[in-house]
Amino acid sequence: MTIIDNAVYVNGSRFANPHSLEQTYEVMDSCGGMAWIGMFRPDAAEMKSLAAEFSLHELAVEDTIMAHQRPKLERYDDVLFTVLRPARYIDKDETVEFGELHIFTGKDFVVTIRHAETPGLASTRTRLEADPRLLAMGPEAVLYAIMDQVVDDYQPVVNGLENDIDEIEDQLFAGDPTVSRRIYQLSREVIQFQRAIHPLREMLERLKSGFVKYHVDVELQRYLRDVEDHVESVTARADSFRQLLQNALTVDGTLTTNRQNEASAAENQQMKKISSWAAILFAPSFVGSIYGMNFDHMPELHWAFGYPFALALMFSVGLAMYLIFKKKTWL
Template sequence: MSRMIVDCAIYRDGHRIEGPEDYSDALAAARAAGDTFLWIGLAEPTTAELDLVSEEFGLHPLAVEDAVNAHQRPKLESYPDSLFMVLKTLGYHSEGHLVTSGEVMLFLGDSYVMTVRHGSDSPLAALRAQLEKQPDLLRYGPSAVLHSVCDTIVDGYLEAADGLQADLDEVEADVFAPGRPVRGTAERIYGFKRQLVAARRATGPLLEPMLRLARGGEPFVEAEAQPYLRDVADHLARANEQVEGMDRLLTDILSANLAQVSVQQNNDMRQISAWAALAAVPTMIAGIYGMNFDFMPELRQPWGYPAALLLMTVVCVGLHRVFKRSGWL
C-alpha cells in the first residue's frame, strides 16, 4: 500500500499541518475539522489497492475502474459523492523529437482531493511543493489543487506544441529546400503526424470538460476557482488551435512533398527518354548499314562510312539542342 501512496497530507487555511499518517484517519480528521482537506497522491495503483482506498472515500466503482485502467479519454464525470476528471499529460523530448504521454486522474469530494497518475510524464511531485509555497491559492481547498493540476498540464501542452512547431519548421525547410527532395522526407512527415495525433488526443477532448469547469455549477468546485479555470480553458484552446494548425500545415507539406516527388519523377523520365532518343538514332543508322545488302546508297563509296558517322553526329547534336531548349536535359 505504501508503494502506491506518493504523499498524503492535511491542509488548513493553505498550510500543511501535522496529521495522522493513515489516510483513513487523516480523512476523518479533515472532515471533523470542517475547514481542512486531505490531499492524497497515488501512483499507478492496482485494482486491489485502489479498492481499499475507494471504500474509505466512497468513490464510484466506474470511476475507480477508469482510474486503474489507464489510456482513458480526457473527461469530466460527476457522481453523487465525488467529481472525477481524467487528463492526459504530454512530454516533449527534443533529443529524439518525440512526444510521450501519461495520465492524471483527480477525485474531488467532501474535504479531500485524490490524484492518481500513470506514466513517467507527471508534474505532480513538483506541483505539490510549488502549491505549498502559495497558501493564498491553496486555501481554496481541493479546487485550488484541481486548478493547479489542470494549469500545469495545459502549460505542458504549450511547451510540447512549441517543440513540435520547431520540428515542423525544420521539416518544412527540408521539403522546400532547393534541389531534389530529401530522401525519407515522407516517412519523416508521417512520423511527425503520429506525434501530432498523440497531442490531439490530449488537447482536443479536454476542451469541453474545461469549459464545463469554467462555467461553474460542478459539485465540489468553489466559485472562487472559476476565474482561474477560465484562464486554463483559454490556454487549452490556444494549445488546441496550435496543434490543429500544425496538423493542417503538415498535411499541406505532405501534399507538397508528394507533388515534388511526382514532378521529379517526371523530370527523370523525360531525361531518360531524351537520352534514349539520342542513343536510338545512331543505333538505327548503324543497324541499317549493318544489314549487309549489296545495293545500298554509298555502300561502295570511300566517303560512305565517314558520311554515316557524320549523319549520326548531326542528328544527335540536333536532338540534343532540341531537348536542351525544351528542358528535358
Template sequence: MIVDCAHYRDGRRQHEGPMPLEEAAARCAQGGFVWLGLFEPAPEELATVREGFGLHELAVEDAQAHHLRPKAERYEDGTELIILRTARYDDDREEVDSGEISVFLAEHFVITVRQGIASELAGARNRLERSPELLRTGSTSTLWAILDQVVDSYAPVVTELERDIEEIEATVFSGTVAPTERIYFLRREATDFYRVVHPLLAVLARRLQPGRSAPELLPYFRDVHDHLLLVNEEVAAQRDLLATVLEANIAVISVEQNRINLRQTATMERLTIVATVFLPLSFVVGFFGQNFGWLVDHIGSLSAFVALNVGGLLLPCLLLYIWLRRRRARPAPPVPGANSAVRHTPRAPMG
C-alpha cells in the same frame, strides 16, 4: 505506489512524512481535505483506496483504463472524476511522450492517480502549499493547481513541434524532397496532441459555470482556460500546416520524378538515334563482308570499293538524315474541335 499523502486544513499542511491509507481516510472527518497521490498503483492498491474512501466502482475502472481524450464525470455521491492527458517532448527521440492523471475530487478528499512518466505533480503540490489563501477554499484548489501545471507543460511541446515543423518546411519549400515518413509522423503526433488539448476545454468550461468552483478560484480557472485556448489554436494550426507541407512534399516528389523521366527519355532518344544510324550500317557491312564470288571478282579496284562499299555506307545515312529532317519539320496534326469557335444560340426575348 503512494507518492505523497497530506491533510490540509485552514490553508496549512497538518503533518509531515508518510501517512497510511487508514489514517488518511480517518482524517477526512477532521475538517479540511486529504490529498492522496498515487503513481501507477496496482489493482489491489486501488481496491484498498476504493474501500477506504468509498469511491464508485466505475470511477476506479476508469482510472485503470487508458483514455485518448480528457473527460469529466460526476457520480451520485457527489464525487467527480476528471481524466487529464499529459504530454512531454523527448529531445533525444524527438517524440512526444504522453501520460494520464485521474483526479477523484470530493469535498473532503482529492485522490490523484498518475500513469506514465509525463505526469509529475510535485510542482503543483508545492505551489499550492505556498498559497494558503487558495488552500482555504477547499479541495477544488488542488484541481486548479493540477490543471495549471498540466496546461503549462503543453507549451514546451508546442514549441518543439513548431521547431520540427519549421525544419521540414524549410527543406520542402527549398525544392528538396523531405522524408515523407517524417512528415506523416509529425502530423500524427500533432493530431494526437490535439486530442489531448481540445477536449480539455470542455472540462475547464464546466469549472467556470456558476456554483462549480469557489469565487476566489474563478479568476485562476479563467487564466488556465485562456492559456489552453492559445495552445489549442496553435496545435490546430500546426495540423493544418503539416497537411499543406505533406501536399507540397508530394508535389516536389512529382516534379523530381518528372525530371528523372525527362532525363531518361532524352537518354533513350539518343540511344535510339545511335542504334538507328548503326542498323543500316551494320547491314551493309555484314552484306559486303560475305565471301560471295561476285563480290570477290568485281571489287578489285579502288573505284569499285568506293562505289559499292563506302557509297553503300553513306547512302543509308543520307536517306535516314533526310527522313528525320522531314519528320521533325512536319506540323503536328490539328486536334479536332480545339480551334472551333463556340457558337452561341441567341436566346428569345422573355415576355
C-alpha cells in the same frame, strides 16, 4: 505502497503527513482537514480502500485501474472524476511523450493518480502550499492548479512540434528521402496531441456551468478562465500544425513526382541517344552486309568505283541520319 506524497491540510497549511491510507482517514476524522493523496499506479486493493472511504463510483474506480482513458470529466454525486493526458517534448528523440492523470475531487479530499512517470505534481503542490489562502479554498483549487500545470506543460510541446515542422520545410526542398516518414510520424504525434487537448474545452465548460451551483470562489473562477485562455491558444496552434503537415505532405508528393519525371526524362534522353547511334551505325553495317553476300552477279563488285561508292554511301546515309537525329535534338 504506491503513495508518492500524502498530506492533510487545515486552513491551507500542511497539518499532517500520514504514511498510509488508514492513517490519512484517521487524521481527517480527527481534524476535519482536506486530504491530498498522490499515488502512482495503485493496485486494486488500494483503490478499493479509497472507494470505500470516499464513496468513489465503481465505474470511475474501474477506469482508474484499467487506465488508457481519454480526457474526460464526469460527476458521480459529490465526487468529480477527471482524466487528463499530460504531455512533454523529448528533445533528444524529437518525440512527444504522453502521460495519464486521474483526479478524484470531493468535499474534503483530492486523490491524484499517475499512470506514467510524468508529470510530477510536486511543483504544483509546492506552489499551492506557498499560498495557503488559495489552498484553503479546497479541492477545487487543487484541481484547477493541476489543470493549469498540465496546460502550461503543453507549451514546450507546441514549441518543439513547431521547430520540427520548420525542419521538415528545410528537408523538403533539400530532397531528403526520409522526409515523408518524418511527416507521417509528426502527423501522428499532432493527432495524439489534439486528442489530449480538444476535450479540455468541453471539460472547462462543464466546470464553468457548475460555478453557481457549487458556490465556486470568484478568484477560482478567474483562475479557470485563465486556464481556458491557454487551452484556446494551444488548441489553435495544434490545429494549424495539422494543416501545415498536410500541406507539407502534398508538397512532398509533388516534389517527388517532379523528381521522378526529371529522372524519367533523363533516362528517355539517354535512350534516344543510344537509339540514334545504333541507327547511325546500322546504316553502314546494312550496306556492308549487302555487298558481303558473295553472289556471282553483283555488278558493283566488278565496278572500278564500287568500293569508293560503297564507302560514300555508308558515310552519306550515316551523315543524313545523324543530321536528322540532331535536328530532333536526340543527339
